[in-house]
Amino acid sequence: MSGSRENGKPILERGQVLLAAVGPWSAAALTLAVGMLVHTALERDATKRYQQHIRSKVVRAVATVRGGTEVAINKRVFLTLALKYHVSVNPGISSEEFESFASLLMREVKGIRSLTLIPNNKITDVYPRKGNESAIGLNLMTVPSQRDAALRAIATGNQQLCGPVDLKQGGRAFINRAPVNVATSTNSQFAPGDYWGMVSVLIDYDELVGEIQEYVPGDLEIAIQTQGENPTFLVGSGAIKQAHPLATEVAVANDVWRLYVAPRDGWPVISPGASSRQVHALVFSGLAALLVFLLVRTTARYLRAGSELRLASSNAQRISGVLEKTARMAQVGGWEFDIVTQQITWSDEVCRIHDRPSGFRPDLEEAIKYYAPSARSTITGAIEFAIERGEAWDIVLPLVTANGREIWVRSNGEPGYENGKCVRLWGTFQDVTHVHVAQQQMRLTQQAIDSAEDAIFFLDPLGQILFANAAGRRHLGQPDDVTQLNMCDFDTELSPGSWQEKIKLLQRDAKCEYESQLRSVSDTLIDCDVRLWFVESEAGQQIVASFRDTSRAKREAELRDVLFELSSDAHLLFDKTGIIECNQAAVEMLRMKDKEQVLASHPAEFSPEFQPDGRLSLEKCKEMDELAYENGTHRFDWMYRRPDGEEFLCEVSLYSVQLESGRALLVVWHDVSERKKVIDKLAASNLELQQFAYVASHDLQAPLRGIANFAHFLKEDYPTQLDVKGADYIDRIVKGCKRMQHLISDLLSYSRVDGRARPFEPVDLNHVVDQVIEILEPSIVDSNGLVTRDDLPTIAGDASQMLQLMQNLIGNGLKYHRDGVPKVHVSVEQRGLCSVIRVRDNGIGIEAEAQDRVFEIFKRLHTQDEYPGTGVGLAICRRIVEQHAGEISLESVPGDGSTFSFTLPRRGQPQSVEIEKPPIAVEINVATEKV
Numbered sequence: 063m064s065g066s067r068e069n070g071k072p073i074l075e076r077g078q079v080l081l082a083a084v085g086p087w088s089a090a091a092l093t094l095a096v097g098m099l100v101h102t103a104l105e106r107d108a109t110k111r112y113q114q115h116i117r118s119k120v121v122r123a124v125a126t127v128r129g130g131t132e133v134a135i136n137k138r139v140f141l142t143l144a145l146k147y148h149v150s151v152n153p154g155i156s157s158e159e160f161e162s163f164a165s166l167l168m169r170e171v172k173g174i175r176s177l178t179l180i181p182n183n184k185i186t187d188v189y190p191r192k193g194n195e196s197a198i199g200l201n202l203m204t205v206p207s208q209r210d211a212a213l214r215a216i217a218t219g220n221q222q223l224c225g226p227v228d229l230k231q232g233g234r235a236f237i238n239r240a241p242v243n244v245a246t247s248t249n250s251q252f253a254p255g256d257y258w259g260m261v262s263v264l265i266d267y268d269e270l271v272g273e274i275q276e277y278v279p280g281d282l283e284i285a286i287q288t289q290g291e292n293p294t295f296l297v298g299s300g301a302i303k304q305a306h307p308l309a310t311e312v313a314v315a316n317d318v319w320r321l322y323v324a325p326r327d328g329w330p331v332i333s334p335g336a337s338s339r340q341v342h343a344l345v346f347s348g349l350a351a352l353l354v355f356l357l358v359r360t361t362a363r364y365l366r367a368g369s370e371l372r373l374a375s376s377n378a379q380r381i382s383g384v385l386e387k388t389a390r391m392a393q394v395g396g397w398e399f400d401i402v403t404q405q406i407t408w409s410d411e412v413c414r415i416h417d418r419p420s421g422f423r424p425d426l427e428e429a430i431k432y433y434a435p436s437a438r439s440t441i442t443g444a445i446e447f448a449i450e451r452g453e454a455w456d457i458v459l460p461l462v463t464a465n466g467r468e469i470w471v472r473s474n475g476e477p478g479y480e481n482g483k484c485v486r487l488w489g490t491f492q493d494v495t496h497v498h499v500a501q502q503q504m505r506l507t508q509q510a511i512d513s514a515e516d517a518i519f520f521l522d523p524l525g526q527i528l529f530a531n532a533a534g535r536r537h538l539g540q541p542d543d544v545t546q547l548n549m550c551d552f553d554t555e556l557s558p559g560s561w562q563e564k565i566k567l568l569q570r571d572a573k574c575e576y577e578s579q580l581r582s583v584s585d586t587l588i589d590c591d592v593r594l595w596f597v598e599s600e601a602g603q604q605i606v607a608s609f610r611d612t613s614r615a616k617r618e619a620e621l622r623d624v625l626f627e628l629s630s631d632a633h634l635l636f637d638k639t640g641i642i643e644c645n646q647a648a649v650e651m652l653r654m655k656d657k658e659q660v661l662a663s664h665p666a667e668f669s670p671e672f673q674p675d676g677r678l679s680l681e682k683c684k685e686m687d688e689l690a691y692e693n694g695t696h697r698f699d700w701m702y703r704r705p706d707g708e709e710f711l712c713e714v715s716l717y718s719v720q721l722e723s724g725r726a727l728l729v730v731w732h733d734v735s736e737r738k739k740v741i742d743k744l745a746a747s748n749l750e751l752q753q754f755a756y757v758a759s760h761d762l763q764a765p766l767r768g769i770a771n772f773a774h775f776l777k778e779d780y781p782t783q784l785d786v787k788g789a790d791y792i793d794r795i796v797k798g799c800k801r802m803q804h805l806i807s808d809l810l811s812y813s814r815v816d817g818r819a820r821p822f823e824p825v826d827l828n829h830v831v832d833q834v835i836e837i838l839e840p841s842i843v844d845s846n847g848l849v850t851r852d853d854l855p856t857i858a859g860d861a862s863q864m865l866q867l868m869q870n871l872i873g874n875g876l877k878y879h880r881d882g883v884p885k886v887h888v889s890v891e892q893r894g895l896c897s898v899i900r901v902r903d904n905g906i907g908i909e910a911e912a913q914d915r916v917f918e919i920f921k922r923l924h925t926q927d928e929y930p931g932t933g934v935g936l937a938i939c940r941r942i943v944e945q946h947a948g949e950i951s952l953e954s955v956p957g958d959g960s961t962f963s964f965t966l967p968r969r970g971q972p973q974s975v976e977i978e979k980p981p982i983a984v985e986i987n988v989a990t991e992k993v
């Protein structure tokens with residue numbers, strides 16, 4: 063107590079002194095004045111602090127909104143680049159490939175209306191196709207509104223962001239176009255490469271602006287204005303300039319926008335609550351005026367303390383607000399898991415990321431369930447490791463929010479200890495979907511580049527390698543670190559000086575192409591077509607160099623040339639302009655001076671006027687060419703004529719080929735003059751043989767008849783001198799001669815069925831069969847047989863051969879029977895363009911294994927005593943049928959009869975057939991018995 067009295071004493075004393083000095087009213091007035099003065103000073107301070115706070119808040123908001131705007135627009139713009147690079151290494155991208163790649167890109171970034179492929183400035187593909195069909199086929203150069211932007215993109219080689227424009231489909235959108243250049247395999251050095259076309263991405267205006275607005279705190283307003291010739295406000299209006307906004311530049315694609323940020327209610331002139339505080343000050347000052355100096359001073363102190371307290375509390379609130387806003391902008395939240403109570407606490411941002419209301423508190427099981435099924439074991443394992451081993455984690459995992467959004471989060475956590483025991487886990491939680499998607503897209507693009515067959519390098523302007531794909535690393539011999547290498551050391555054609563020239567060419571033409579050799583670290587040289595072009599990256603301009611290995615193609619071309627040149631067959635390639643290429647064999651076959659002479663000739667010069675079949679060469683040649691074009695290939699014999707007039711026969715193969723310049727025909731001539739000579743020789747010797755047989759038959763006939771006659775006279779004139787044995791010998795001689803006569807006669811008939819082409823005539827088979835019945839009447843009467851026929855057709859053939867054919871078959875039908883009445887029936891069946899004629903009998907039939915043999919010459923199944931004959935009849939039948947381009951066959955059941963069937967072309971079908979016939983061994987002419 064004494065202490066407090068002592069503490070209060072000096073104050074009291076000083077107050078008394080002051081009160082004594084100024085008097086109670088003066089003290090009161092003074093107290094009032096001082097009170098108000100103090101209040102004013104405090105208010106000014108508070109206002110200043112508040113203004114500073116608001117300004118720094120706006121400054122931070124400017125940075126956040128700028129960053130957010132750049133992320134929002136550039137991640138969409140990035141899709142254009144991803145599509146551009148994908149197309150530049152896959153210029154022949156199919157509709158399906160484009161659709162799958164575009165759908166992948168669109169799935170990852172929201173707010174994209176469509177992706178478009180525009181090869182040669184003409185729209186060929188839009189994804190999604192639905193609703194955009196009308197755009198297909200549109201040529202940008204014919205649409206004035208698109209033409210300028212497209213030309214700008216082509217001229218600069220850079221992407222062009224345009225818009226926003228009103229869409230026919232409704233809504234508004236930005237169009238980002240990027241020109242695409244692709245590597246070509248042209249051989250010309252430094253020739254400008256091909257401009258492939260463009261790709262474009264339609265960015266939804268509302269979605270984009272909506273996303274930007276998410277970064278703007280509620281009490282601030284923003285405006286975004288494009289720059290350039292016609293600055294327009296994309297967000298907000300020019301009115302914001304009246305509000306003294308803070309401004310900054312936003313870098314988007316090829317453009318720079320201007321961002322204005324200002325407090326929604328204007329910049330503050332007083333701090334909040336100032337008027338109420340003024341009333342308080344007056345009241346307190348008035349009260350104080352009624353009190354003593356000490357009370358006034360105490361009141362003043364109290365007032366100051368109260369003001370400080372309020373300020374501190376408002377500061378604390380502001381700091382907490384700032385923290386919360388910062389967390390929201392960075393999309394980072396905090397969480398804590400109390401192991402003892404098993405309670406989880408989520409910050410507002412963590413709740414927002416999970417699409418849950420602020421203050422939501424899940425249990426551990428529910429919190430884990432938000433992770434995608436594939437990620438749950440990972441997060442559970444991380445939690446267990448943290449509790450048991452004290453290990454922190456920092457991992458990116460997929461998560462499905464309460465609203466079903468599929469996102470990627472970065473989860474970070476570590477254990478917290480009390481008295482050496484882990485009692486809680488806590489950490490941060492961040493939505494990293496955009497970053498993750500961008501990384502995935504980057505990986506995808508890298509994979510596409512990595513899997514390309516061409517070696518692809520990214521270089522800085524000095525040739526330093528920044529990146530090499532798998533083929534590039536392989537070509538360089540798999541060095542440890544490609545980024546330590548400079549392309550000038552490997553591209554053998556490039557010295558540092560010439561590299562500068564290439565860069566100049568690149569700057570002038572946007573690309574540069576040449577042939578070169580790539581040297582690997584092991585000094586192997588690979589022939590390559592090289593192509594250089596620029597790409598823009600965040601790190602600045604880079605050069606892409608693609609090396610296409612041409613060594614294999616060159617080797618193959620060389621081999622083709624060797625085969626072409628060394629072939630002994632003449633090869634000529636010609637199109638509508640004439641002969642465009644030929645090999646050495648063609649020069650030699652035509653006996654020309656050199657290749658140039660052949661190339662200067664017209665193919666028609668190498669044929670005589672007529673071909674051996676009598677057709678005009680020109681006319682037939684046209685027909686052959688057309689057949690080759692139609693069927694891809696055509697083969698035939700052709701008579702050629704050398705410039706010196708000598709003719710030679712070739713087997714010709716025509717192949718239709720597609721060259722870059724158009725359709726052409728490859729003609730391969732295989733000289734068959736030698737083969738033809740052999741065939742002609744054979745035919746001549748065959749003819750000789752036939753003539754010999756004819757002559758021999760005449761010469762043989764006379765002595766044979768003589769022997770038979772004299773033997774007969776011997777028996778007639780000397781019946782008494784001959785005993786029984788002698789008479790039997792004579793009988794045998796006569797019988798042998800007769801048999802010999804039959805054999806010679808049949809052989810002659812066989813030889814007469816020659817293979818020479820002969821004009822066929824209409825032959826009525828009814829008439830033929832009737833004639834045969836007449837000829838065979840004696841045997842029919844003898845055997846008491848019966849020959850019948852259907853109504854038979856008229857065929858195209860040789861009438862006398864038809865008679866021989868029918869007579870042999872019907873005769874056999876009557877001959878080869880055992881008991882009962884022999885019956886033969888001739889029928890017909892029409893099959894396509896042929897008639898199938900059947901000769902059926904009810905005779906003895908033929909065993910299955912002998913059925914093929916009976917058509918061979920001299921093949922018989924019976925002795926003369928059983929059934930007389932020579933074994934030539936069926937061989938003649940087969941030869942006649944083949945002569946008529948038909949086939950003969952046999953069906954038979956022993957004991958049940960036989961049916962011989964043969965096909966013949968019907969009347970009006972091909973009138974002559976040419977058959978190569980092998981030379982026969984013996985042909986002898988004797989008077990016929992059989993025919």
Ligand code: ADP
Pocket residue numbers: 870874875878903905906907908916921922923924930931932933934935936937960
């Ligand atoms: P050939 O009648 O002069 O002996 P073919 O060449 O006409 O000579 O006949 C060959 C053989 O085929 C005959 O010897 C006979 O055995 C058999 N053959 C031919 N036609 C018939 C038939 N209709 N029925 C049974 N066997 C037959």
